[in-house]
Amino acid sequence: MTWELFVQNLFNALTVGSLYALIAIGYTMVYGILRFINFAHGDVFMVGAYFIFFGVTAAHLPWPVAALVAIGGASGLGILVDRIAYRPLREAPRISALISAIGISFLLENLGLVVFTGLPRPAVQPQWMVDPITLGSIRILPLSFIVPVVTAILVLALLWIVYKTRPGLAMRSISKDIETTRLMGVSVDRIIALTFGLGSALAAAAGIMWAMRYPQIHPFMGVIPGFKAFIAAVVGGIGSIQGAVLGGLLLGTVEIMVVAFYPTLSGYRDAFAFVLLIVILLFKPTGLMGEKLEDKI
Amino acid sequence: MSAQAVKNTPMVQNHSLRNGLSTIVAIGLLFGGLWLAEQHFDGYQTQLLNLVAINAILAVSLNFIYGFSGMFSLGHAGFMAIGAYVSALCILTPGQKEMLWLLEPIWGPLAELSTPFFFSVLMGGLAAAFCSFFIALPVMRLGGDYLGIATLGFAEIIRVLFTNIAPLTNGAIGLRGIPAYANAWWNYTWLIITLFIILSILKSNFGNVLKSIRDDEIAARTMGINTTAYRTMAFCVGGFFAGVGGALMGSLVTTIEPKMFNFQLTFNILLIVVAGGLGSVTGSMVGAAVITLMLEWLRIVEAPMNFGFVIIPGIPGMRMVIFSMLLVLIIIFRRQGLMGTREFSWNAFYNSIGFKDRESFERSES
């Protein structure tokens, strides 16, 4: 393990970790307010990548506009999914909502298959992003700087919304006690829609950046990253945005660095996340930064 | 019990002899039907017949874990994989094994292993049950959605392991040419075994206990029930039959690879269980038949349709679009599925066709 290789892998880890973090935030916010796992979240990530692909190639939009369209579109999709598949089940047992989410997830993936076909699309990678720059003997992609920076900006923006604005206050309030919040006159459904919208926007951003890093877009691209991001959210502490970021970075680091040091384990890479999940659920189920939710007897 | 008490008890007339004979006759009819099918069905129809039986076993086993015992397990595909591979290793001949294991040679002791089909399926089930036990230990205290994610995680770990441990499983290449012993006779026999064991547990007070753990775990513990032990039991029994189903499926489709034991496989079984009715074994069987037939019938939508002068291209993925929509619609509008928690019973059957109980006969008279 040379120094150069280590630094390159570290930037890789930072990139992948940031992307997991962005997706994980969506899971953790929805779980925080609704106590439910939005299985379909990973597929919103996929939709974001497709939207920008078609925005650029089919609609010939300039890249920044296409990005905004993709984020807006995915955001809208997230809100729509909540409206039609989750809101009718607010009063139902939680597992019902989870089953609905699983159904929507498969629906989006296979709709993607039907509409976009399974042919992997090559994402548009602006050349300057993927031309490695050389610092001494280390070669790093500019993308590896951009992704963490953009992620940091987005996370800070989100934290500002959650902690410094009234809708954010409403979100935090709902996560503590939904009924009382409703009684306080807050339009709970609108705030929930906002939560889905924000989470989906971040997932779409992650999808766009993911597609630049791994330029194959296909309908099932959200499945594995989606699972892993959810695991990252659990590891970090479900319900906590900071936890989701921590979990994402941790998972990205573990994945990249373990394989970097032990290349023979590369076939098992996908299993690391699941092993990490089991370990956390066994020893600290509330996650690294999470709070305990008590049951009243 | 005092005479007064006996008079107040709404005892149902004991029809166990009639019901027992009815069951035997029904099984006889089933095998008669299978014999006829053997004479008259073509390959495609036979395949469907077999798939219905196997899906029924898988659905009943998942329903046992989830519908009756309340554990939302998403790991079924993992236990199927274990069953399929263990069974395949037992029925592939040493000659086949030498040919198939391309990446690395097969692990020594397995090379000569060969058992009759019944035992290989049994071993598949036991291996799956064994793994269920170890998976149950850590996940049992998780509730609801977390249990789902954890079991899904284990299923994925199993899949990744099977893809990588070439000496045991031949890795990602998979196994082909598995002897096709799983004909309708075997499949339906195993279905009857599955139903017998699971129904005998569910109809006894142990079934009550499982349902009580599902309904209110704290109250169940207060009533002296070791909920952890019983949930583990349900998980392992369900896992056993998932392994059996996997073993039979492996021998039916004759080719298995780790990739096919993915979440979509579990999703299909979950769909059957939800559509049939969580908490109804009858529902799972009916659901298995309906969904299996629909799955195959809808293949039409995915294959190109040739009308001679025009070819309508198939739409791959359309089947799953329809099925996912179906699952979402059912869970929103009719969560109890087809049967809810109602079960078929001989008593209800005979009552409905005119052989009423004396008690209800008297009531309808007045």
Add this chain to the structure above:
Amino acid sequence: MKAAHLSTHPDYNPAAPVLQLKNVTMRFGGVTAIDGLNLTVPPKKIVGLIGPNGAGKTTVFNVITGFYTPTEGEVIFEEAPVVGVSPQKICALGIARTFQNIRLFAQGTVLDNVMVGCHVRRKCQWWMAPLCLPGFFREEKAIREKSMDLLNRLGLAHLARENAASLPYGAQRRLEIARALATDPTFLLLDEPAAGMNPQESGELMRFIEEIRDEFDLTILMIEHDMKVVMGVCSHIWVLEYGRLIAEGGPEGIRSNPKVITAYLGQEAVGK
């Protein structure tokens, strides 16, 4: 299938207290729910635990039944310490309980609910079910008969095949008691059995509680807010406020105890 409990032991002292709480303290993080509670329940009596809302009464039940492990102190049941024993074992030892917010098995029938209570005294194992052993069927039949018998004695036999959740409120409370009795307890904890009852119903409840104490040979500890019921059936009463015992004694003493009156009605009421 009666429980073989301490009373069959040759050294059994029939006058020994059924339950003793010694200096029990229960803290949750910064909150002290129970503070240094001492309690001794004499055998075969009906006794009461009262106090304003939030006083910690249900927490005491949760400690006794093993759902909470007390931060300090001992819980002794029939001369054996039970702190740290799991709730299911505590039931097997002979303590049964009902809940403040009824916890029936909502998807089962009335009969099913009671049969679940019989389970703790079973000898057969689950795997004997598919083996169709005659002993297994005998045990199943005995469970069904015992459950029907209990339903009969509690006036619920005609509802045996109804869904438990569809019962009227009073019947649901009685069903919970039937289920608890099915576990063959020697000590029964009732959490607000009279909640939601009108005066006529609560009058019947008082007779009912005394009947089951006699018929089933029980010691009964109840939490209750309805003073008529408490004063009417309890021979000894403990009063909790903010987790602390502020008074104990017979009904007359408690009724006129100024500390108790203050706790319930406030300072001004003492003057009346």
